[in-house]
Amino acid sequence: MFQGGYLGKILRVDLSRRSVSDMDYAEELRRKYLGGRGIAAYLYHQEMPSIVDPLGSANKIFFVTGPLTGAPVLASTKMQLTTRSPDTGYYLCSNSSGNFGPYLKFAGYDGVILEGKASSPVSIIINENGVEFRNASHLWGRKTPEVDDYFKEALNGRKIGVLSVGPAAERGVRVACIQVDGRSFGRGGAGAVMAGKNVKALVSCGTKKLDIANPVALKEYVSQARAKVRQFKSTHTTHGTAQYTEVINELGCYPTRNFQTAIFDGIDTISSTYMKENYFVRNKACYRCPVGCAQVCAVQDGPFKGAESDPEYETIGAFGGQCGVSDFGAIIAANQICDEEGIDTMTTGTLIAFAMECFERGLISREETDGLDLRFGNAEAMVEMVRRIANRKGLGNLLADGFLHIKKKRPELEYYMMHVKGLAFAQYEPRGFHGIGLGYGTSSRGACHNVGGWTIRDELIAKTHDRFATRGKGRLVKTLQDNRAYVDSLGICTVVRGALGFTENPTGNALAYVTGYDFNPELMMIGSRIYTLERMILNREGIGKKDDILPRRIMEEPLAEGMAKGRVVTAKMYDEMLDEYYMARGWDDNGVPKKETLAALAVP
Ligand code: SF4
Numbered sequence: 001m002f003q004g005g006y007l008g009k010i011l012r013v014d015l016s017r018r019s020v021s022d023m024d025y026a027e028e029l030r031r032k033y034l035g036g037r038g039i040a041a042y043l044y045h046q047e048m049p050s051i052v053d054p055l056g057s058a059n060k061i062f063f064v065t066g067p068l069t070g071a072p073v074l075a076s077t078k079m080q081l082t083t084r085s086p087d088t089g090y091y092l093c094s095n096s097s098g099n100f101g102p103y104l105k106f107a108g109y110d111g112v113i114l115e116g117k118a119s120s121p122v123s124i125i126i127n128e129n130g131v132e133f134r135n136a137s138h139l140w141g142r143k144t145p146e147v148d149d150y151f152k153e154a155l156n157g158r159k160i161g162v163l164s165v166g167p168a169a170e171r172g173v174r175v176a177c178i179q180v181d182g183r184s185f186g187r188g189g190a191g192a193v194m195a196g197k198n199v200k201a202l203v204s205c206g207t208k209k210l211d212i213a214n215p216v217a218l219k220e221y222v223s224q225a226r227a228k229v230r231q232f233k234s235t236h237t238t239h240g241t242a243q244y245t246e247v248i249n250e251l252g253c254y255p256t257r258n259f260q261t262a263i264f265d266g267i268d269t270i271s272s273t274y275m276k277e278n279y280f281v282r283n284k285a286c287y288r289c290p291v292g293c294a295q296v297c298a299v300q301d302g303p304f305k306g307a308e309s310d311p312e313y314e315t316i317g318a319f320g321g322q323c324g325v326s327d328f329g330a331i332i333a334a335n336q337i338c339d340e341e342g343i344d345t346m347t348t349g350t351l352i353a354f355a356m357e358c359f360e361r362g363l364i365s366r367e368e369t370d371g372l373d374l375r376f377g378n379a380e381a382m383v384e385m386v387r388r389i390a391n392r393k394g395l396g397n398l399l400a401d402g403f404l405h406i407k408k409k410r411p412e413l414e415y416y417m418m419h420v421k422g423l424a425f426a427q428y429e430p431r432g433f434h435g436i437g438l439g440y441g442t443s444s445r446g447a448c449h450n451v452g453g454w455t456i457r458d459e460l461i462a463k464t465h466d467r468f469a470t471r472g473k474g475r476l477v478k479t480l481q482d483n484r485a486y487v488d489s490l491g492i493c494t495v496v497r498g499a500l501g502f503t504e505n506p507t508g509n510a511l512a513y514v515t516g517y518d519f520n521p522e523l524m525m526i527g528s529r530i531y532t533l534e535r536m537i538l539n540r541e542g543i544g545k546k547d548d549i550l551p552r553r554i555m556e557e558p559l560a561e562g563m564a565k566g567r568v569v570t571a572k573m574y575d576e577m578l579d580e581y582y583m584a585r586g587w588d589d590n591g592v593p594k595k596e597t598l599a600a601l602a603v604p
Contacts, residue, residue, distance in 0.1 A: 001027055003213035003516030005067030006035070010043075011109045011131065013124060015197050016057065016116030020131045025110050032602065034519065035066035035110070036489035037093050038530045040082040043113065044091065045533055045604070050540045054086035054189070055172065055196040057117035063104075063163075063202075064111035066491025070102030070210055070287075071514050073222055074229060074500060075493035077101065077287035079180075085188040085445070086174040086196075087347070087402040088422030090541040091534065092188035092445055095488055097286035098180030100161030100204050107206025118198035125155075125203045136200035141167050143340040144179040151203050160205040166342025168390040169195035173400040175347045175389075179339065182294075182310075183286065186344040187423060188445060189402070213516030221509050228499040229290055236495060237283060240293040241313035242272035244456070249321070251460055252562025253432030255425065256321040257376050258353040259418050259553055262429040263562040266326025266377075270316055279328055284310055291495055299329040303380060307333035311345070317427030318349020323356060324376030334386045341390035350424035351399045352385045357416050364413075370394045420447035421547050430554050432564035433459040433467035438477045438577040441548045444534040450494070453480030468564075470573045474580025479504050482527030489530065529601040532585070532593050536603065545591040548578060 079101030085092035121136040169176035169191035176191030285292030359374040388396025404422035423446025430437025439452030501508025586597030
């Protein structure tokens, strides 16, 4: 039925046996789950036991591209993974840009499944002529940019995609990410899973052309979409996602000092304008992206001189407002260490903010910090803590395990841990706009603003919804989650989805021109199906209504200043939103999908 976009097979790599096989990727599955996140969730549901050690050999990683990944469409760079998270202990979905997905498709595969464990460090090279295991002992301990450079040279300058783990993952840091050509599968610790399998890198370097059902119509359509991108391209290109820093702070929603306040007094020197004027070096773009939102920044002087990285909104928030740090150079340095060592910036910053509050309250002693003065605003201490987390040194060894594991060891600190289901909060304050709180509470992977629903547009920018209301938020969040779930399955970046017509009311033709099949009438249903399948996985792993909650601070401590002054999301308010959400989803009062819902969505 499909005339393009898919290859129809997924590569299965059995690391224990050092063998590979092709898995047929049935058309019926593609119709039901589209690709990317949908198929990765389906495979996880089919193949993973309900109890598994995330760092053990029985865990698997399912990497899956979408039908648009690698196609001549804007920002067709994305790939998804699912695995059992060592950070949260349950299902993890994660997406990344980079070249790996496109060049994997050019090698003839829609995805890769990693299972078992190699007996010694390996790298795996995938091209259209086969799969090669290479000894990676000499790469073990090397930082991720060095691994990228090594393969560029080793493969004689061919066009490649490299997916690698850094030294932190090798040390079992549970918030370690997988780096992908300078981007990352950031949240949830997938890097520790891959390193636990003794895999240092996957390299894709295919050269085959993708079949496209209607290349002439696609070219014309994409050129029109590119013109639409130009309309919003300016701020995204000139300031990246950092553009939200000033806006979110002005609206009183900027997480500050571990969510103790929502306005940061040091905003002027971490704003996107300040970044641009003082640190900006160049833009960086992902595969086939005309936006190039990444802002590469460098530090010319001061204690962090020489540091270079491309911090985006979340990273600036985590190391800036959250840690009370107003030195942008420190943020660039912290980001660089995270990228090189391979740890998630958002989670790392939020863990350090938590430790800073505990330190200031005398709950973590100076002895535990080995003399480090871990007060809010101490930029050098913050950067040093990033190093210690990556190296599992001192207090860093505790923080490296993530909130759920810290809670087991230090239950008396729980009140100060800002997470849902173990995943650290993103950099938006739910007391300042309540829909984002419901998104954090119900997201398939914990407190995530993307998977949970990016309500910023609806509540703060376009203001189609009263940000402090509870009514309507359940339906809004469900709609945004379903939209995101299908976009995550396409293989394109969410930033260009509007220009391509992949909204809540899909109108775009790109998918039909690539595959030869008009998915549009079914896309939102597919999104809902994916979300419901993910919920079934979570239910199977013991996650339910008891876990769809927010930290007590959000429910009990009113904000003291700013436009959201006095605001709190009480348990009653939260329950109103949650009840509406469960009803909109067709889940019962315990957050379990009803039989009729499963039947209507044809979920197994
Ligand atoms: S908009 Fe930014 S994140 Fe998205 S593909 Fe383009 S450069 Fe990458």
